Amino acid sequence: MERLSDQQLEALLNDTESDLTERKKSFRGDVSRKARQVVCAFSNDLPNHNSPGVLFIGAGDDGTPSGEPITDELLLALADMKTDGNILPLPVLSVEKRILKGSEMAIVTVMPSDMPPVKYEGRIWIRTGPRRSLANEQEERILNERRRYKNLPFDIYPIPSARITDISKSVFENEFLPAAFAADVLENNGRTYEERLATCKMIVSPENTTPTVLGLLAIGKSPQDFLPGAYIQFLRIDGTDLADPVVDEEDIGGSIVELLRRTEEKLKAHNRVAVDITSTPTHQIEMPYPPAAIQQILYNAVLHRTYESTNAPVRVYWFNDRIEINSPGGPYGNVTSENFGRPGITDYRNPNIGGVLKTFGFIQAFGRGIATTRREMERNGNPAPEFETNQSAVVCTLRGKQ
Incomplete structure (x- = not known):
């Protein structure tokens, strides 16, 4: 991603007529909402500059510094615009603190999207000169046309x-x-x-x-008529080895929404609740596995799998001592076997499928599934999740309580 020099940034900061620049004195009040509109508009790049747009936090309308403190909390809040799921497809942006005109400023650099139109909360924002506005039908058509010529x-x-x-x-x-x-x-x-x-x-x-x-x-x-591997294979095995008896099995197909809902119902049926009424004054409800942990790994498996050139399904194998969820396709893009699961390391093989999962409510925010799984497993008294990655698959193992 292009990193603009101080000279380039100051030139943009001083150009009050540019449609590649937005300035905000702070990130308080309704600026958070307006900043997301700006990121959406820069991502759509209706004027077709093919250049990054820049949002300055800590600058007035005329480009003079406002003296806003640029804290780590502010930088994290700005970075959250990328992954909170309100802007879809996910924008490509960077956030950094720079010294311009002798004062600290937060710089949000936004790259034009390869997949316009980009929406913020269901609306398509664009830049018309130095202002932002909602796209009309013709402007939306232009963005649709432009998508054909991208990678x-x-x-x-x-x-x-x-x-x-x-x-x-x-x-x-x-x-x-x-x-x-x-x-x-x-x-x-x-x-x-x-x-x-x-x-x-x-x-x-x-x-x-x-x-x-x-x-x-x-x-x-x-969908499986055209994408034969786009299903989930569920097995409930009475034992700890694949050779042990299978007591429940199903190949679950349909659209993404249908296959996820049906798989969740299957998992819920097998995740039997135990109620302890003897060891404590109040009864305790226990589950072998925390539902949120299983859900997050299942959603990740469907979102991040490869759908290209494979007939392999997502495999969910439930043994007596563990659950194994196998997602076809190894780590993608910035994610490698070495950095897999580290906080802040994310990339998306299927960014538009991610948008659909967000739209239908399966995902609330992006890049937090593994962290949520680890937290929920610990709270439920289970061992930490285990991940095995290679070029052809990512396998997550969730182990039962010891």
Whole structure:
């Protein structure tokens, strides 16, 4: 990611007419909301600068320093704009403290997105000169067109053998759209069905209505007809070895929402609750595994797996002493076997699938699943989760209480 020099930053700071610059005296009050609108607009890059936009915290409208203290807490709050899930697809940004004009300032540098349009809380923000505004229908079409010429992640590749009739119009209009867009945006929406699908990356474009991988996984009628590995294989094994008897098994398919909900029901049925009414004055409810820990690893397995060139499913094998969740595809991008699971080290093979999981409520924020799992396992009295990574898979083992 490009790191601008002090000279470049001061030039932007002084240019009050630039659509690549926004200045805020502090990050208090409603600035947090406005800053996210700015990040969304810079990510969309409607003027097509192909250059980073910069948000200055600690500067007045004329570029003079405001004297705002730039603390670690402020920098963390700014960095949280990237992963709190309110801006989708996830923006590419950096946060740093710099000395400009003799004063500390927080610098948020935002790169143009390869996957426009980008939304903040269901609205598409853009820059029109030095101001930000909501995109109209024509501006939205321009952003859709631009996406065709970028290097796309696999989750929005078209599936040539699929047709628009292979995705569910009722699920899209009645479930996905109300969750993905603000109510006022939907009320004022004059876009066609095809234009709305294209904006959400479910098809290539209004003219080319070929469904994408995302469209089939999110709202497809039968995604496994086109992506045969996109299912979850569940086994409940009465023992500690794969050769032991299988007492429950199911291949769980359907859209992402359906397969996650059905798998969670299966896991809940096997995670039997024990009630202790003898060892303490009040009864204690115990579970072999904390539900939140299993959920986080399951969601991560579906989100981060590879869907390309494989027929392998996500495997959930429940033994008497442990649960193993196997996700096809090894660590991706900035995440390696060496740094896997470290706080702050994240990357996304399927960023648009992440947006769908956030929209449907499975993910509240990004990059926190492993930390949540570790915390919940410790609280429940289980050993820490174990991870094994290689080029072809990530396997998480959750062990029962000792």
